[in-house]
Structures are given as structure tokens and as C-alpha cells.
Amino acid sequence: MASVLLFCLFCLASAKAGKILVVPSDGSHWMGIKPLVEELGRRGNQVVVVIPEASLSMGPSQHTTTLTYPVPYTKAQIQDHISASVTNLISTHVSTDLARFQSFINTMDLLSNLITRNVEGLLLNKDLMKKLQDYNFDVILTDPFETVGVIAAEYLSIPTIYIQTSHPCGADTLASQCPSPPSYVPQRLTHFSDRMNLWQRSVNFVRTLIQPMACRRMFTRADEIASRVLQRKTSIMDIMGRAALWFVHSDFALEFPHPLMPNMIIVGGMDNRKAEPLSQELEEFVNGSGEHGFVVFTLGSMVSQLPEAKAREFFEAFRQIPQRVLWRYTGPVPENAPKNVKLMKWLPQNDLLGHPKVRAFVTHGGSHGIYEGICNGVPMVMLPLFGDQGDNAQRLVSRGVAESLTIYDVTSEKLLVALKKVINDKSYKEKMMKLSAIHRDRPIEPLDLAVFWTEFVMRHKGAEHLRPAAHDLNWIQYHSLDVIGFLLLILLTVIFVTVKSCMFCFRKCFKKSQKKKKA
Amino acid sequence: MASVLLFCLFCLASAKAGKILVVPSDGSHWMGIKPLVEELGRRGNQVVVVIPEASLSMGPSQHTTTLTYPVPYTKAQIQDHISASVTNLISTHVSTDLARFQSFINTMDLLSNLITRNVEGLLLNKDLMKKLQDYNFDVILTDPFETVGVIAAEYLSIPTIYIQTSHPCGADTLASQCPSPPSYVPQRLTHFSDRMNLWQRSVNFVRTLIQPMACRRMFTRADEIASRVLQRKTSIMDIMGRAALWFVHSDFALEFPHPLMPNMIIVGGMDNRKAEPLSQELEEFVNGSGEHGFVVFTLGSMVSQLPEAKAREFFEAFRQIPQRVLWRYTGPVPENAPKNVKLMKWLPQNDLLGHPKVRAFVTHGGSHGIYEGICNGVPMVMLPLFGDQGDNAQRLVSRGVAESLTIYDVTSEKLLVALKKVINDKSYKEKMMKLSAIHRDRPIEPLDLAVFWTEFVMRHKGAEHLRPAAHDLNWIQYHSLDVIGFLLLILLTVIFVTVKSCMFCFRKCFKKSQKKKKA
Incomplete structure (x- = not known):
């Protein structure tokens, strides 16, 4: 313990509050970065968070200053867009590798516009940019999913830390020069495991080959804007290649083992925290079915409604299980809705998952929720919707701790079979408890690790010693x-x-x- | 800090003393692993260290049990062998890439016998092996340089942690399936930096290609013995591929950035500790030259003598500097030896390097010493002898914190130029202080990190979640x-x-x- 003390003394001696600019991304991306942003503020750093005026989930956070800039869309428009996507998902069946491939290309095209929607709002806002320049920030923490932070970092010439879960076109792997052998590292959105057959390895090989092209396609508009704003020919990939560090929002309890670069810091599960006691009303409800326990069901912060016919399948399945169900749902409710289901606008998800009587977690597989599920050791039934959720589901299924269904063809029968399996077959719970033990057993808490490395970059004005010569x-x-x-x-x-x-x-x-x- | 406390509570709750078998290697290898072995014992684990009866530097350690086995050689024979090697080094000039290539192949042949010398001593010693089996160890910690620990681990079927600096034939990179792009990751013993010209990249490419063959050559005898002992056709590389973890005794303050695998833990500088005050006699001596300060000179634990003519060159150079010199030397001394040089059988190296008046460190470049030098921020003049010392020298020179000379053609003039450079040119000290700051600024002390991961393997009976599917x-x-x-x-x-x-x-x-x- 002596060396720990010595080290801590050194840390305290060299600790100096710094100025941090944060340019986050919306939705679950913000949920992933928020604990870090708040902790950095709490530790005495001056943290300025810059967000668009309209957003789904971003807003003021503790111990930080929030600045906003106008954008040409409203929150209602974002919500409409998401509803349309869900409706589309429910009516589209993507089951073959070829369909998934086509869907991947479509996603790149879709994102090409989405990721640049805020760029002009911030970067052409001269007053705000002048204000940011005057702050003289020591580091910028941004999500590379949206390119607004990437370009802002380059414009302001500040050491950059990117924080991300898994970039859709693999820009993080490419820009960090991290080797990614296609024979055992499955590409994003393929839903392959790390053990692939010849066909899967062939698909993965082609996907790896076209990765740079996919990124070029996704960044077509962003590259143009970046060159215009920075007044020189440049590209998002070039700028990202100058990152000081990459915070990777994953953990090998979930992710398949793959090569890393020295400037990649694994911080998955940053928001893990102890479950708090439930409100009296909830406590009474979850105890209502005795030892049968209860099931938590949510499709994430962005989706709280389902078309009536689809919702009915869920109600019918829940009617047939002895567990009680807590469902985050604001859509239409059938007249004869089962008594064991409680619908809520918002769920205290982590507190419910940490309750001793929870038996299963029905989830879309967003990384925020699955780490809460893993941390608390709860087997899952997964209904992946978009983004990395399909890959997350695949990873948990391959570890024997979850069952996965598709929202397109889920029926009450399928749901019932899956729920009964993960609740009654003890192997799911046992394997999940092992995964949970591994996930929680780390030499340093991921949140502390992320804080340390952010402050490291401020202390040393970057992390040049971790930058591979491959960039040259x-x-x-x-x-x-x-x-x-x-x-x-x-x-x-x-x-x-x-x-x-x-x-x-x-x-x-x-x-x-x-x-x-x-x- | 709340999360740190939470985590610590978790650690304490799950901390359980285990049984650890340690099969170390001799010389500086033992110095590298010893702090960890003793710390593991100090924390309540039952640590059994198995060493040969004759060794250069291995012996009983604190908080551990030491078991020995007879070997067909004596300590004097090892010392004679080393003296012969040094004499050979002084008379052989390896300057071209081709000569270095030939030297690499010769090294593989030389090591082929050396690394198996203890195998029969331990593995055919039925009583000792029975005793080890009865212990029912939770983990084995061994240096893959010598194959005795590798085969013993497989024989006893215990989760294995390998600890090493840089394996001569790159067995660690190959067995861990770590990608090593030859375009910027210089191979061991090439003395290249990470920025190579076309010729160097070509040499490095060929060296990377022949790496598996070099390992096969080095392990020819060991493979035979392993197959005999384990009674099935096997190879050292196959066995090493089953490692739970790799403790890499390096740090990116020194090492060029390169890809890593998730089960590689960077623990360089494990033996860094605060400098203790010097004895009164030494304190008086090092203060004798006032602000000029003093120079520390040692060629490592294995070499304390030099041929008379070579030694004279050093004495002549030291005569011409205003600094005082502390030299670990037991060889012949000329009559008119300069007064500013103090010869000693043993030096309190870390305490001297941590003294405020130290100005330079003349060293062979063993990893133990250079991390002490980096930690204390002392510029170096390097005289690499064998193994990874040439690569270490190259790395420090490329960072502008050291000058490197070859023992073959070192003269008093060359030494004088190098010494004056690193002492008087302030850039060496400045850059070294930056390197030192980076090296010491880590989220967790390397010794604590190594202890954590050793105990992790014991808690979870391996680290299967970090093992890449590439092995299949x-x-x-x-x-x-x-x-x-x-x-x-x-x-x-x-x-x-x-x-x-x-x-x-x-x-x-x-x-x-x-x-x-x-x-």
C-alpha cells in the first residue's frame, strides 16, 4: 500500500485544475459522457459544455457551464425522426448478410447528413467561437460520432480526447491506426462473433477492406465543411488521426478481445454506481409476486412507444409469466392490460436492476443499459433497434447471458420462450454473475481512469509518447x-x-x- | 474519490490470499521480478520461489519460501562465461545491419542451450515436482526467457502469467498474437527506431518474417524436452500461447508506441522507489566537487571488471572532468588513478541517482538501471553490452536524453565528448525531466497493477475474457x-x-x- 500512498502524494502535488471544453453528442452518447464531465467539474476543473439549443437529452449538468448555439431544427423534429425510424424498423426485415450490408451502406448515407447538422450552428457562430477561443482551453473532450467537436478541436488547436462506443464506419480503428485482423475482429454492424465460419470471415474481410471507403462516404459533407472552416484541404479522418487519446466506452467483459493502441483507454461502465433503495410504491409493486420477482423492460431513452399491434404482443407475453413487469411505455394501452404490468414514463433503471428480486431485463441493448445490467448481474432478453445494439446483443448471446429477438417479428410466443429461458435456466444467471464479477473487478474504476487521463493530457499538453509512428x-x-x-x-x-x-x-x-x- | 472508495471496499471484500509459484530467471531478470514477488508475499499470499542451486543473483527473498534444485553447473562457471562474453564483445565489432543479423542468429543458437539448462534439473526432480503438485498453486509467475517455468506451468496445469522485458526472438509477440507491423515496430536487437528508412524497413520486414523460424531455432532443444516431459508432441510456442496474462516490463516513456493485446499489462518501473539518504562517507564524496556534482558508472550486476587497457580509457576520461565519479569496479587499477574517482564493489544505485547533485549516469542500459535513471531524471551515457541493452540505448538516444558508445571502440576522447555533452547541454536534462514526469505520472503504480492482475487471475482462475480468438x-x-x-x-x-x-x-x-x- 506504501506505493499507492506515494503515488497519491505525487498526484496531489501535481494536480492542477484545468480548462476543459466538452462537445458531446445527443441521446445515449451524452448519457455515456455525462458522468465523466460532471466528475471533472466536481474535481475543480472549469468545464464548459457546448450543446445545440434543440436536443433530445442534453442539457445543463452539475459543476459545469453550459453554452448553447441555435440550430435549424427542433426537439419535436428529432422525436418525429426517431418514431419514423422505429416504425420503419418494425416493418423492415434485415436478416441476411447481404441485407445487412445494404443497410450498412444506407446508414453511412443517412449519417452523412446527420453528423454535420450542428457544424454550421457552432462553427459559423462567430461570437461563440470567439468566446471559446478566449477561454484558452487545455483539452477538448468530444464524441467523434458527430463531427462538430472534431472540427472545433482542430479550429481551436487544443489537444483532443475522443470518447466513443463504436464508430459506425470504424473511424476510431482507422484513425488510431489500430490493427484489426478481419479473421477474428468482427466489423461493426455485422453482428458476427469473434469465431466466424469461412463465409462470415469473407463478409468481414470485404467489410474491413471497404471500411476506409465507408468512412469517406460518411464524411463526404463533413470533409467539405471542415476544409471550408479551416481554410485548407483537410479531412475528418486526418483530423481524428491527431487525437491525443481515445476513450473507448467498452469493456472486455462484453467486447471480444482485440488489439489495442497505447492511446486507447478502456472506460466502459463509467456510469456504474450502487443501486439506491426504491420508492415505497415501487418497492411494494416489485415485491408483489414474491419469489417470482420482476422483469424490467425499456427500449431506451429515445423509444417509449410502440405501434398498438406490436405492443399487444408484449402485453400478451407478460400476462403469461408469474413475474411482475415494469415497463417504460407511453403508448396506447389495450383495455384488458394484464395486472402484473406497471407502465411508467421513466424508470429508475439502475436501482431496479440492482434490486435482489429482479429476474430479467428486456432491453434494446444500448451500451448504457447493458453495462448496468452486467454490473448488477441480470440476464437479458434483447430487442436491438439500431446502431451498435445488434452487435451488443450478439456479444451477450454468445456469452450465454442473453437471448435476442428482432422487433420486426417478435411475437408473444417468442418473447415468452425467451423470457422463460433466461429466468428459469439457471445457467444464464450463473454466467451473468461471472461476467459481472469480471466487469467490476478492475485495478481502477473506469471513471477515475478517465479523469486521470483527461488531467494527464492537460498536465503534459497531450500524450505524444503514446502516438504510434504509423501516423507518419x-x-x-x-x-x-x-x-x-x-x-x-x-x-x-x-x-x-x-x-x-x-x-x-x-x-x-x-x-x-x-x-x-x-x- | 467516492468511486475509489467503493472500489477499494469491493477489493477488500473479494481479496483472498492465494498460492503462487514463481519460477524466475537469473541476473537482471530476477531483479525485475523480485519486487513483485516480495510484494505478493507481503500481502499475505503464499509465495514459493523455485530456483537452481547455482545462480548469479537469485536467492532467498522476503515473505516467500525458496526451494532449490541441483544443476550441473556452478556459480563460478556462470561468471567465467560472462567474463568471456565481455572479452569477446570488446574484441568484436558489430556495426553493420548484416553483422547484427548474423549476431542475432548466433544469439538464437547460443540461447538454445542456455534456456534449457535448468529444465532437467527441475522437471526430472520427482520429489520436488511432487511437492509442487501438492501445493495446488493458483497461479504461476514465470519468465519466458528460460523455458523451465514454461514447461513446469504446463506440467502442473496452472494459469500462467509471463513476465518479461523483450524476448530475444519475439516469442512474446508471436505467442500473444499481438500484431507487430514491420513498417514502424522495430524488431528486437535491430537497434532501429520507430522511424525507419526504406533499407531499415526492409531489414525489419525480413526480421519480422523470419521471427517464427528464429523462435523455432531457439526452442529446438526446449521443444524436445517439453514433448518428453509432457509425454505428447508439443512446442514451447504452443504452451506460451495458453498464457493467461503477459506482464510487459516496459513503459511507453521508453518504448516506442506499438499495438498491444488486452492481456498484456505494462508494468515497467515496478521497482521504482524513493531514494534513501546516502551514507556519510558517500555523501561527503559526492559533495566534494561542489556544484559540478558527480557521475554514476556501472555496467550492471553481471560485469564489474574490464581489461586493463579498456579500463585505462575510462580513468583517463574521468581525470579530465570536474565531476566526481562513483564506479562499480573490481578490476585492475592503474597507479596514477585520478583522485575524483571512487571505486566500489557495490553501489546504492537508486539512492545515488536520486541525489540532487548527480549529473550523469554511465550505464550498460539494462532495463532495471534505465528505469531508475528515467525515474530520477538523470541523462545517460550508454555502453550497451548484450541482449536488449542496444535497443534500450537506441530508444533513449532517439529521445535526446542519452548518448551511446560501443564498448569495442570506446576511447577516453569519445567518452569525454559524450559526458560533456549530456552534462553541459541543458537539453538532455530538460528532456529527461519531461520523460521522468511522464513515466511517473500513471493512474496506478505498476507494482500495484501487477499485484492486482496476479490476484485477479487467482480470483477468476485465469483471464479467459482477455484471450483473443486468434488462438483458435x-x-x-x-x-x-x-x-x-x-x-x-x-x-x-x-x-x-x-x-x-x-x-x-x-x-x-x-x-x-x-x-x-x-x-
Whole structure:
């Protein structure tokens, strides 16, 4: 323990509050970064969070200053867009690899506009940009999902820390120069495990090959805007390549093991916290079914409604289980809704998942919720909707701690089978408890780790010693193609000279023997 | 801080003393692992260290049980062997890449016998092996440099943690399946930096290609013995591939940034500790030259003598500097040895390097010493002898904190120039202080980190969640060669069918037009 104390003394001696700019992304992305942002403020740093005026879930946070900028859309429009996406999901069946491939390309096109919607709002806002420049920030913490923070960081010339879960086109892997062998590292949105058959490895190989093109497609508009704002030809990928650090919002209790770069810091589960006691009303409800316990059901912060027919399937399934159900739902309710289901506008999710009587968690598989589920050791039934949720579901299923269904064709029968399986088959709970133990057993809490590295970047004005020299190589050099050419040239020259010499000797000898014959 | 407390409570709750077997390697390898071994014992674990009866530096350690086994060599023989190696080094000049390549192959052959010298001593010692089996260890901590621990771990079927600095043939990189792109990750013993020209990248590429063959050559004898002892066809590389964790005895303050695997834990600088006050005699000596300060000179624990002519060069150089010199030296001393040099059998190295008046550290570049030098921020003059010392020197020189000389052609003039440079040119000290700050500024002390992960493996009976699926693939699958073949086959089939269809259509049309003509 002596060395811990010594180290802590050193830390305290060198601890100095700094100025931190935060440019987050909306929805679950903000939920992922918020605990860190607030903790940095709580520890005495001056934290300025810049967000658009209209957003789903972003807003003022504790111990921070929030600045907003106007944007040409409203919160209602975002909500409408999400509702339309869910309706679309429920009516579209993506089941084959080819369909998933097409969906991946479509996603890139869709995101191409979405990720740039805030750029002009912030970067062309001269007053706000001047204000930010005057702050003289020590570091910027931003989500690379939206490019507004990426371009702002470059414009303000501040060391940058990116925090992300899994970038749709794999920009994080590419920009950090992290090797990603396609033979066992499944690409995002493929829903493959790390153990693939020949066909899956072939699909994954092609997906890995086209990854740079997919990013180029996704960043087409953002690249143009970046070049315009920064007044030089540049690209989002180039800017991202200058990152000081990458905070990776995952953990190997969930993620398949894969190579890392030294400037990647694993911080999954930053928001894990102890469950608080429930309100009296909720406590009474969850205890109502005795030892059968209860089930928590939510499709995340963005989706609280379902079309009536789809919702009925859920009500019918819940009617047939002995557990009580707490469901975050604001949609239409059938007349004969089962008594064991309690509908709520908002759920104290972590407190419910930490309750000793919880038996299962029905979830869309957003990373915020699944880490709460893993931390509390609750088996899951997964209904992935979009983004990385399908991959998350696949990872938990492959570990034997969850069952996965698709929202397109989920029926009360399928749901019932899945629920009964994860509740009654003890192996789900046992494996989940092991996963939970691994996830919680870390040398340092992920939140403290993220705070440390943020302050490290401020103390040392970056993390240059962790930046691989790969960034100075072009594509040909990185893959040693020039070396292979050079070595082939040497080899061919050697062969050529050898053959020529042999032929010369042979001719000499042959002439001599002919002369002898003639003689 | 709340989360730290929470976490600590969790740790204490789950902390349980375990049984640890340690099979270390001799010399500086033992110095590197000893602080961890003693700390594990101090924290209440039952630690059993198994060493050969004859060794250079291994012996009983605090809070541990030491067991020995007889070996067919003596300590004097090891010392003679080292002296012969140093004499050989002084008379051999390895300066070109080709010579270094030849030296690399020779090293593999030399080590092939060296690394197996203890295997029979331990593994064929039935009584001792029975005793070890009866202990029922939870984990084995061993240095993969010598194969005795590797085979013992497999024989006893215990989760294994390997601890190493840099394996001569790169067995650690290969066995852990860690990607190592030859374009910017310099191979061991090449003395290249991470920024290589075309020629260096070509040499490095070839060295990376032959790495598996080099390991096979180095482990030829060990593989035979392993197969005999374990009574099945096996190889050291296969066994190493089953490691639970790899403790990497390096730090990116020194090492060039390169990819890592999740089960690689960076623990360089585990033995960093606060400098203690010097004895009165030493304190008086080092203060004797006032503000000029003093120089520390040692060639490591294994080399304390030099041939007379070579030693004279050092004495002559030291005569011409205003600093005092403390030299670990037991060889012949010339009559007119300079007064500012104090010769000692043993130096309190860390205490001297932590003294405010130290100005330079003349060292062979062993990893133990250089981390003490970095930690205390002392510029260095390096005289690498063998193993990874040349690479270490190269790394420090490339960071502008050291000068490097070769023992073969070092003269008093060269030494003088180098010493004056690192002492008088302030940039060496400044850069070293920055490196020192980076090295010491870590979220958790490396010793605590190593203890945590050792106990983690005991708690969870391994670290299976960090093991990449790459281990289940063969060479062809890992490099996606079968996938490339499969995709080529599809491509060729498509081309073939398309061409055939076109030809068929063309012929049809052609026939029709001919018929028409005829008609």
C-alpha cells in the first residue's frame, strides 16, 4: 500500500485544475459522457459544455457551464425522426448478410447528413467561437460520432480526447491506426462473433477492406465543411488521426478481445454506481409476486412507444409469466392490460436492476443499459433497434447471458420462450454473475481512469509518447508494399545476374568442347 | 474519490490470499521480478520461489519460501562465461545491419542451450515436482526467457502469467498474437527506431518474417524436452500461447508506441522507489566537487571488471572532468588513478541517482538501471553490452536524453565528448525531466497493477475474457488466405460465367445474322 500512498502524494502535488471544453453528442452518447464531465467539474476543473439549443437529452449538468448555439431544427423534429425510424424498423426485415450490408451502406448515407447538422450552428457562430477561443482551453473532450467537436478541436488547436462506443464506419480503428485482423475482429454492424465460419470471415474481410471507403462516404459533407472552416484541404479522418487519446466506452467483459493502441483507454461502465433503495410504491409493486420477482423492460431513452399491434404482443407475453413487469411505455394501452404490468414514463433503471428480486431485463441493448445490467448481474432478453445494439446483443448471446429477438417479428410466443429461458435456466444467471464479477473487478474504476487521463493530457499538453509512428507513414509504406517491391527487385536482380552468369559460363564451356571436337 | 472508495471496499471484500509459484530467471531478470514477488508475499499470499542451486543473483527473498534444485553447473562457471562474453564483445565489432543479423542468429543458437539448462534439473526432480503438485498453486509467475517455468506451468496445469522485458526472438509477440507491423515496430536487437528508412524497413520486414523460424531455432532443444516431459508432441510456442496474462516490463516513456493485446499489462518501473539518504562517507564524496556534482558508472550486476587497457580509457576520461565519479569496479587499477574517482564493489544505485547533485549516469542500459535513471531524471551515457541493452540505448538516444558508445571502440576522447555533452547541454536534462514526469505520472503504480492482475487471475482462475480468438485460427486462417482464395474463386466463376454467357449470346446473334444473309 506504501506505493499507492506515494503515488497519491505525487498526484496531489501535481494536480492542477484545468480548462476543459466538452462537445458531446445527443441521446445515449451524452448519457455515456455525462458522468465523466460532471466528475471533472466536481474535481475543480472549469468545464464548459457546448450543446445545440434543440436536443433530445442534453442539457445543463452539475459543476459545469453550459453554452448553447441555435440550430435549424427542433426537439419535436428529432422525436418525429426517431418514431419514423422505429416504425420503419418494425416493418423492415434485415436478416441476411447481404441485407445487412445494404443497410450498412444506407446508414453511412443517412449519417452523412446527420453528423454535420450542428457544424454550421457552432462553427459559423462567430461570437461563440470567439468566446471559446478566449477561454484558452487545455483539452477538448468530444464524441467523434458527430463531427462538430472534431472540427472545433482542430479550429481551436487544443489537444483532443475522443470518447466513443463504436464508430459506425470504424473511424476510431482507422484513425488510431489500430490493427484489426478481419479473421477474428468482427466489423461493426455485422453482428458476427469473434469465431466466424469461412463465409462470415469473407463478409468481414470485404467489410474491413471497404471500411476506409465507408468512412469517406460518411464524411463526404463533413470533409467539405471542415476544409471550408479551416481554410485548407483537410479531412475528418486526418483530423481524428491527431487525437491525443481515445476513450473507448467498452469493456472486455462484453467486447471480444482485440488489439489495442497505447492511446486507447478502456472506460466502459463509467456510469456504474450502487443501486439506491426504491420508492415505497415501487418497492411494494416489485415485491408483489414474491419469489417470482420482476422483469424490467425499456427500449431506451429515445423509444417509449410502440405501434398498438406490436405492443399487444408484449402485453400478451407478460400476462403469461408469474413475474411482475415494469415497463417504460407511453403508448396506447389495450383495455384488458394484464395486472402484473406497471407502465411508467421513466424508470429508475439502475436501482431496479440492482434490486435482489429482479429476474430479467428486456432491453434494446444500448451500451448504457447493458453495462448496468452486467454490473448488477441480470440476464437479458434483447430487442436491438439500431446502431451498435445488434452487435451488443450478439456479444451477450454468445456469452450465454442473453437471448435476442428482432422487433420486426417478435411475437408473444417468442418473447415468452425467451423470457422463460433466461429466468428459469439457471445457467444464464450463473454466467451473468461471472461476467459481472469480471466487469467490476478492475485495478481502477473506469471513471477515475478517465479523469486521470483527461488531467494527464492537460498536465503534459497531450500524450505524444503514446502516438504510434504509423501516423507518419502513407498507406503503401504502412503495409510495407514499397519494401516488398524493393526486396522483389533485389531478388529478381540476383536471379537475373545468376542466370546470365551461368549462361555465360555454359556458353564458354560449350564453345571449348566444340573447339576440342573440331580439333 | 467516492468511486475509489467503493472500489477499494469491493477489493477488500473479494481479496483472498492465494498460492503462487514463481519460477524466475537469473541476473537482471530476477531483479525485475523480485519486487513483485516480495510484494505478493507481503500481502499475505503464499509465495514459493523455485530456483537452481547455482545462480548469479537469485536467492532467498522476503515473505516467500525458496526451494532449490541441483544443476550441473556452478556459480563460478556462470561468471567465467560472462567474463568471456565481455572479452569477446570488446574484441568484436558489430556495426553493420548484416553483422547484427548474423549476431542475432548466433544469439538464437547460443540461447538454445542456455534456456534449457535448468529444465532437467527441475522437471526430472520427482520429489520436488511432487511437492509442487501438492501445493495446488493458483497461479504461476514465470519468465519466458528460460523455458523451465514454461514447461513446469504446463506440467502442473496452472494459469500462467509471463513476465518479461523483450524476448530475444519475439516469442512474446508471436505467442500473444499481438500484431507487430514491420513498417514502424522495430524488431528486437535491430537497434532501429520507430522511424525507419526504406533499407531499415526492409531489414525489419525480413526480421519480422523470419521471427517464427528464429523462435523455432531457439526452442529446438526446449521443444524436445517439453514433448518428453509432457509425454505428447508439443512446442514451447504452443504452451506460451495458453498464457493467461503477459506482464510487459516496459513503459511507453521508453518504448516506442506499438499495438498491444488486452492481456498484456505494462508494468515497467515496478521497482521504482524513493531514494534513501546516502551514507556519510558517500555523501561527503559526492559533495566534494561542489556544484559540478558527480557521475554514476556501472555496467550492471553481471560485469564489474574490464581489461586493463579498456579500463585505462575510462580513468583517463574521468581525470579530465570536474565531476566526481562513483564506479562499480573490481578490476585492475592503474597507479596514477585520478583522485575524483571512487571505486566500489557495490553501489546504492537508486539512492545515488536520486541525489540532487548527480549529473550523469554511465550505464550498460539494462532495463532495471534505465528505469531508475528515467525515474530520477538523470541523462545517460550508454555502453550497451548484450541482449536488449542496444535497443534500450537506441530508444533513449532517439529521445535526446542519452548518448551511446560501443564498448569495442570506446576511447577516453569519445567518452569525454559524450559526458560533456549530456552534462553541459541543458537539453538532455530538460528532456529527461519531461520523460521522468511522464513515466511517473500513471493512474496506478505498476507494482500495484501487477499485484492486482496476479490476484485477479487467482480470483477468476485465469483471464479467459482477455484471450483473443486468434488462438483458435491456423496461420492460413489468421492471415485470411483461405478467404482471399474463396473470394478469388467467386470472382473467377463470375467472370467465367459472364464471358461464357456473352460468347453464347454473341454466337446466337452471329448465327442469326448469317442465316439472314444466306436467306
